[in-house]
Amino acid sequence: MSLHAIVYVSDARDLLRPADLDRLLADATAFNRVAGVTGVLMFDGRRFLQFLEGPDDGIASVYPRIANARSHSGLHLLCEGTIARRAFPRWTMGTRQIDAEVLSQIIDSPWSGFAGPPAPASDGFMRLLQAWTGADGELEPPAVALGS
Ligand SMILES: Cc1cc2nc3c(=O)[nH]c(=O)nc-3n(C[C@H](O)[C@H](O)[C@H](O)COP(=O)(O)O)c2cc1C
Numbered sequence: 001m002s003l004h005a006i007v008y009v010s011d012a013r014d015l016l017r018p019a020d021l022d023r024l025l026a027d028a029t030a031f032n033r034v035a036g037v038t039g040v041l042m043f044d045g046r047r048f049l050q051f052l053e054g055p056d057d058g059i060a061s062v063y064p065r066i067a068n069a070r071s072h073s074g075l076h077l078l079c080e081g082t083i084a085r086r087a088f089p090r091w092t093m094g095t096r097q098i099d100a101e102v103l104s105q106i107i108d109s110p111w112s113g114f115a116g117p118p119a120p121a122s123d124g125f126m127r128l129l130q131a132w133t134g135a136d137g138e139l140e141p142p143a144v145a146l147g148s
Contacts, residue, residue, distance in 0.1 A: 005053040010072040079111040
């Protein structure tokens with residue numbers, strides 16, 4: 001079965017409390033584990049940027065949950081398509097708080113696709129990976145809780 005990936009940006013609901021985020025993430029992680037979905041969720045205090053990857057049916061079961069969540073609105077799909085292999089195989093949903101400026105750069109970058117082969121990784125995807133790994137290039141840093 002082929003692997004599918006999606007990346008989108010959305011606006012967090014006003015007055016989203018740390019406890020709400022904790023609950024959301026616990027729920028998302030539990031569901032993703034069963035669906036075989038991995039990825040990362042970045043948050044700048046106002047906007048979410050989420051990258052999801054997994055089997056077609058896993059993504060198909062998770063995405064409507066995200067689209068229907070009241071904790072955010074204005075979902076805007078940046079890119080979707082098939083991927084050759086997972087970029088975040090160990091993260092049922094890694095989370096990280098990032099700078100608004102960095103998040104804007106990721107959004108504004110060209111999103112022509114994900115890493116090949118044969119296609120090279122798009123600028124947007126490269127920036128997303130960079131924002132996650134940090135300057136030291138560590139591939140999978142410890143998760144930083146978005147909530148409490
Ligand atoms: C930014 C965001 C990311 C989410 N990511 C996932 C996810 O990766 N997997 C999943 O099953 N649900 C995900 N969800 C859905 C939540 O787990 C939860 O079902 C949803 O937020 C329901 O609560 P709400 O309507 O009060 O937001 C996400 C929701 C939001 C807002």
